[in-house]
Every structure is written in C-alpha cells, then in structure tokens.
Amino acid sequence: MSVVKLLCCLLFMYHVSDGRKIKENKAVDREQREVLKVKAPYISSSVFRMFAEGEDHCTLDPLQLHTLTSCGFNSSNPIIIITHGWSFDGVMESWVPRLATTLKRNLMDINVVITDWLSLAHAHYPTAAQSTRTVGKDIAHLLQSLQAHYQYPVRKVHLIGYSLGAHIAGFAGSYLEGSEKIGRITGLDPAGPLFEGMSPTDRLSPDDAEFVDAIHTFTQKHLGLSVGIKQAVAHYDFYPNGGEFQPGCELHSIYDHISQYGLLGFEQTVKCAHERSVHLFIDSVLNRDQQSVAYSCRDKRAFDKGVCLDCRRNRCNTLGYGIKKVRQGTSKRLYLNTRSQMPYKLYHYQFRIQFVNQILAIEPSLTISLTGTKEESGDVPIIVTGSISGNKTHTFLITLDRDLGELMLLKLTWERSALWRNMWNQVQNIIPWGGRERKPLLTVGKINVKAGESQERTPFCAMTNDGQHIEVSQDKLFVRCKDHKRKRSQRTHN
Numbered sequence: 001m002s003v004v005k006l007l008c009c010l011l012f013m014y015h016v017s018d019g020r021k022i023k024e025n026k027a028v029d030r031e032q033r034e035v036l037k038v039k040a041p042y043i044s045s046s047v048f049r050m051f052a053e054g055e056d057h058c059t060l061d062p063l064q065l066h067t068l069t070s071c072g073f074n075s076s077n078p079i080i081i082i083t084h085g086w087s088f089d090g091v092m093e094s095w096v097p098r099l100a101t102t103l104k105r106n107l108m109d110i111n112v113v114i115t116d117w118l119s120l121a122h123a124h125y126p127t128a129a130q131s132t133r134t135v136g137k138d139i140a141h142l143l144q145s146l147q148a149h150y151q152y153p154v155r156k157v158h159l160i161g162y163s164l165g166a167h168i169a170g171f172a173g174s175y176l177e178g179s180e181k182i183g184r185i186t187g188l189d190p191a192g193p194l195f196e197g198m199s200p201t202d203r204l205s206p207d208d209a210e211f212v213d214a215i216h217t218f219t220q221k222h223l224g225l226s227v228g229i230k231q232a233v234a235h236y237d238f239y240p241n242g243g244e245f246q247p248g249c250e251l252h253s254i255y256d257h258i259s260q261y262g263l264l265g266f267e268q269t270v271k272c273a274h275e276r277s278v279h280l281f282i283d284s285v286l287n288r289d290q291q292s293v294a295y296s297c298r299d300k301r302a303f304d305k306g307v308c309l310d311c312r313r314n315r316c317n318t319l320g321y322g323i324k325k326v327r328q329g330t331s332k333r334l335y336l337n338t339r340s341q342m343p344y345k346l347y348h349y350q351f352r353i354q355f356v357n358q359i360l361a362i363e364p365s366l367t368i369s370l371t372g373t374k375e376e377s378g379d380v381p382i383i384v385t386g387s388i389s390g391n392k393t394h395t396f397l398i399t400l401d402r403d404l405g406e407l408m409l410l411k412l413t414w415e416r417s418a419l420w421r422n423m424w425n426q427v428q429n430i431i432p433w434g435g436r437e438r439k440p441l442l443t444v445g446k447i448n449v450k451a452g453e454s455q456e457r458t459p460f461c462a463m464t465n466d467g468q469h470i471e472v473s474q475d476k477l478f479v480r481c482k483d484h485k486r487k488r489s490q491r492t493h494n
Contacts, residue, residue, distance in 0.1 A: 045120060045131075046138040048081075051100040051112040060113065062142050065149045073111055078156040078183075079146075080107075081139060083115040085163025085191065086129075090122035095278045099160070102282050115139060121164070129194045132164050136171025143176060155183040155210060162278055163228075166190035166204050166214065170233075173208030174201065184325070187214035189228040189277035196229050204233045211235055211325040215280055216243040218273035227274050232331035238319050240292075240338050242300035246276040248340025283342045284320020290345040292319045293453055294334035303335040306350040306397030309452035316452070337399045346399040348452035351382065353412075354393045354445030356468075364388060364442060369411040370449070372404030379413070388442070407449055407458045410478040414442055414470050444468040447478055459483075 041063055049057040050071040058071030080103055084096055100112050117138075120131040139159070146152040159182060161169035166187030173182045187204050195203040206212045214234040219226045230243070241247060249272035284291060296315040297308035310316065314326045317334060338344040351368065364384060370377040382396045445468065447460040460478035462468045470476045 042141050044138040044141065045117065046135050047116040048142060049114045049116060051082075051097075051104060051114055053101060053104060057114070060142070062145050065145050068150075074109070075146075075150045075152055077109045077111050078158065079111040079113060079152075080158045080160060081113045081115060081169075083117070083135070083139070083159065083161040083165035083168050084121065085161075085165045086125055087118050087121040090118055092116065092118065093275075095162075095275060095282075099278060099282055102285050106285050106288075115165070115168070117168075126194065128164060129191070132168045133171050135168045136173075137175050139168065139172035140175035140177075143172070143182070144178075147178075154180050157182050158184045158186070159209070160186045160188065160281070161190075161204075162188040163191045163274065166233075167195055170204030170208040170212075182209040184211045184213075185209040185234075186281065187212070187233060188281060189217045189274050190214055190233055192219065192226045192229040196226070196231060203229070206233075206235050206331060211327060213323055214238065215240065215277040215319065217241075217246055217277040217280070218244070220244040220273075228277075232333055234331060235327055236317055236323065236332050236334060238294050238334050238336070239300065240276070240280060240294075240319070240336055240344075242303075242335065244300075246273040246340070247338070249273040249276065279342060280338070280344055281320050283344050284318070284322055287343040287345070288322060290343045291322055292336055292338060292345045293317070293348075294319050294336035295348070295452060296332050297335045298333070300335060304397055306348075306395045308335065309348055309350045309397075309450055309455075311452075311455050337397075339401055346401055347403055349398045349400065350450040350452065351396040351398060352393055352446070352448040352450075353396070354391070354447070355388050356391055356443045356445040365415040367413040367415055368398065369413075370404055370407060371409035371411075372407050374405030375402045377404060381415075391445075393446075403453070404451075406456070407451070408480055410447065410449070410460045412444070412447075412470060412476045412478065414472050414474065442470045444470060444476070 044062055048060040048062070050060055050068075050073060051057055052072060060068065060071060060073075082096060082100055084093060087093075096114060100114060103110060104112050115135065115138075117131070117135045120135065121128050123131070143152075143154050143157060147154060154176065159169035159172060161167070166185075167190060169185045169187065173185060176182060185204065185208055190204050200207060204212065204214065212234040213236045214232075215238045216228050216230065217240055218228040219230040219239075228243075280292070293316055295303065295308045295310065297303040302308055308315075314324070314328065314332075317324050317326070317332075319334075319336065337346050337348065339346055349370070366382050366384065367379045368377075368382055369379050377398075377400055380398050380400070382398065384394060384396075388394065444462075448457060449460065450457045459481045461481040463477040463479050468476070
C-alpha cells in the first residue's frame with residue numbers, strides 16, 4: 001500500500017472507528033417526517049445560496065421566500081441544487097464553485113443553488129454521516145416551500161450530491177411530502193462507510209426520485225472499507241474504469257498535481273479518485289460533443305473481455321448530465337474506460353479473433369493496428385488471457401482516445417518474445433523436422449471488430465491469397481470483407 005493511501009486510510013479509519021451503522025426505526029422516521037408538517041417556523045441547519053458568477057452569492061431564506069426574486073430566482077427555470085460531502089477542514093471545496101459555474105454558463109436558463117452544511121459536515125465522520133438526514137430534511141423543506149409559495153413543480157428539480165451529499169439528496173427525496181417526486185438525483189461517488197449494505201431507506205436509492213443515476217469512482221477497499229459505496233444505488237450505476245480506482249490518481253501523479261494545484265497537489269492526490277466523479281460530470285457538460293458512453297455488464301472482468309458493448313434495449317447510456325432518463329425495473333450497472341485527463345472520453349472496440357487448428361498451446365504477444373476513414377490507431381497491444389489451442393474464438397477490448405471512423409484496414413502482428421524463442425528451440429530439439437526448419441504459425445479464421453459508440457460491426461478478411469497464417473514477427477494485413485461492403489450498401493439503400 002502506498003504512503004498516500006495508507007495515510008488516507010488511517011485518517012479515515014480514525015473518524016469511522018467510533019461510528020456505528022445508521023439505523024432508524026419506523027417510530028423515529030415518522031417523528032422526523034412529522035416535523036415537516038409542523039406549522040411553527042422551520043429552522044434550517046443548512047444555508048442555501050443562489051449561485052451567481054463572482055463572489056456575491058445571494059443567501060436564500062426559506063422563511064422569506066418572497067425575496068427570492070432579488071436573488072435572481074426564476075420560477076420558470078429548472079433548479080439544480082449542489083450538495084457537498086464531509087469536510088475535513090471546514091472549507092468549501094474548490095470543485096463546488098467550478099461545477100456551479102460550469103452549469104450556469106453552459107445550461108443558461110437555470111437556477112443553481114449550493115447547499116452549505118459545513119457547520120455539520122466539519123465533524124468526525126460518524127457524526128457528519130448522522131447529520132445527512134437533517135440536511136436532507138432541510139432541502140425537502142426548501143422544496144416544499146417553493147411548492148407552496150410558487151407552485152413550483154419538484155419534477156423540475158435536479159439534486160447533485162457528492163459523497164455524503166449523495167445520501168443527503170436521497171433523504172431529501174424520501175422526506176418530501178406528497179405524490180410528486182423530485183425529477184432527478186445524481187450521486188457523485190456516494191459515500192461508502194456506514195452506508196454500504198444498508199437498506200434503501202437508509203441511503204440513496206432509486207425510490208428517492210423519478211430518475212436516479214450514480215457515478216462510482218473510488219470503491220477500492222482498504223482495511224475493510226471503501227470511500228465510495230460499491231453497491232448499486234440508482235436506476236443507472238456507472239463504474240468508470242471498474243469504479244475501484246481512476247487513471248492519473250496513482251502516487252507517481254503527485255508531481256503533476258503539484259504543478260497544477262501548487263501546495264494543494266498532495267491533497268489532490270489523496271482525494272483524486274473520489275473526486276473524479278465530480279470532474280466526469282463537469283466534463284459531460286463542458287464537452288457535450290464528446291459524451292462518454294457506458295455499457296451494461298455483470299462485472300469489470302466481463303467488460304474487460306469486450307463482451308458487453310451492446311446498446312440494444314437500453315444496455316448502454318451516456319454518463320453525466322446528458323444521460324437518457326429511461327427507468328428500468330432493476331438497477332443497471334454500466335462500465336466504461338476513460339482517460340486520465342479531461343476530456344475523459346475513450347472509444348471502445350471489441351475484437352473477436354478466431355484461431356484455427358492450433359495444435360501447440362501458446363500464449364502469443366499480439367499487436368493490432370487499425371486504419372479508418374478518419375484516423376489510424378497506431379500499434380495497440382492486446383492481452384491474451386490463457387493459452388491459444390484448438391479452434392477457439394478470443395474476445396478483446398481495446399480503447400482509443402479518438403474516433404477512427406469507418407474501419408477499412410487491420411494489421412495483426414505476432415511479436416517475438418524471448419520466452420517463445422526458448423520454447424520453440426526446445427520443441428525443435430525434441431521433434432525432428434526432417435532436416436528442414438519450419439517456422440511456427442498461427443492460423444487465423446474470422447476477425448470481427450465492433451465499435452461500441454457506433455455499434456457498427458466490421459468483418460475482416462486476409463488481404464492476400466496466401467491464407468491467414470501468421471509467422472512470428474510478421475505483419476499480416478486484413479481488409480474489410482467484400483461481402484460486408486455489399487450487405488452494408490443494401491441496408492443503406494433499403
């Protein structure tokens with residue numbers, strides 16, 4: 001375990017060690033709900049600020065809602081409420097104004113509100129976790145006040161909560177009275193400790209809004225705990241890069257963070273993976289021409305094999321603000337790979353390669369290069385899990401940072417390795433070849449490539465007539481099969 005991870009875990013364990021799981025019986029739950037119905041003035045523990053670019057943010061007074069117009073509130077526009085998480089130092093994190101600014105500038109006709117609950121968040125983690133219900137109740141009261149004074153429909157409300165703030169958003173939805181639900185809740189790496197494994201009523205869940213989505217970016221366990229919750233908590237749960245850890249957040253990246261954030265670079269390295277969920281969401285608003293697509297899959301292992309790039313029946317969706325709001329009967333887990341920097345989008349390609357009549361079981365080192373109508377991929381190594389023998393089709397996942405366009409040419413190379421050279425020499429010593437040296441061959445059958453983003457399938461055939469045999473250190477070229485061109489032309493014509 002790296003020094004940064006160890007320090008982070010020890011610090012987190014210190015705050016969690018005195019905690020106990022949040023459980024609340026029905027009587028207490030009813031009592032908290034009844035508070036919303038009391039006619040006496042409701043005293044909020046949170047501060048709500050209408051965001052305006054610059055330093056002057058207007059504080060909303062739920063008891064004086066008629067003054068909302070002076071804060072620039074427009075009842076015709078949707079509301080996005082941003083809620084931060086646990087605070088170690090009692091200072092609002094820099095991502096909060098950045099997200100608010102991004103939403104305000106790019107979505108234009110929208111009300112952006114920031115929930116400030118630092119007075120409760122700046123405490124031992126278990127105490128802050130218990131306060132999430134209180135803050136959720138504060139948000140629910142604000143929304144009910146808007147309903148009463150402005151006849152504002154809560155279906156136009158989008159709650160965005162980070163870490164503990166995600167569960168706050170869930171509690172806000174569950175405490176809201178009436179038949180109408182909040183329109184959307186987005187959980188940005190919802191907090192794991194004291195919430196993992198809890199019932200839906202004690203955490204963010206799909207029941208808390210008309211549509212709930214969550215982005216999980218730091219579910220890697222240390223000392224039995226993970227910073228972000230691993231279980232599905234939404235209608236669509238996204239797991240970028242498997243959800244456990246994120247590229248660019250390793251210890252050796254601290255120098256990049258220091259050059260970008262100055263003295264705050266060390267802190268940025270510690271919270272990098274957890275906060276990546278926020279920056280992925282910001283990226284989805286800033287780079288709407290490069291939307292990241294994720295694919296439904298049972299787990300990361302299956303996704304890494306490339307068997308899950310299917311968009312039929314809502315099996316894929318867009319990560320972030322532009323998600324397709326399609327409610328399903330059960331939660332969907334979606335996976336994708338991303339870059340380490342913004343824009344985070346990668347293009348996913350599935351390779352299916354059939355190896356024919358392979359007598360000697362080998363584990364070859366293969367390299368693939370693709371040429372499309374827009375770009376070339378360059379050499380991309382592929383990892384063969386297990387040995388190749390008999391007649392078997394292997395599936396691989398390759399991700400690229402650019403769209404190649406319509407695929408036209410494929411180059412396959414069997415790389416020579418010292419291990420293979422030694423093994424082949426041993427085979428030649430054991431088996432006589434009649435005085436003539438024979439080179440080892442791989443015989444390739446069918447090759448199919450599927451682009452995840454376009455869902456286009458392309459079969460490739462050998463470019464020459466000498467069969468599909470590949471020797472060690474030999475480049476073998478394949479072109480789009482002629483039959484595929486004719487079928488594709490017929491589909492287009494029809």
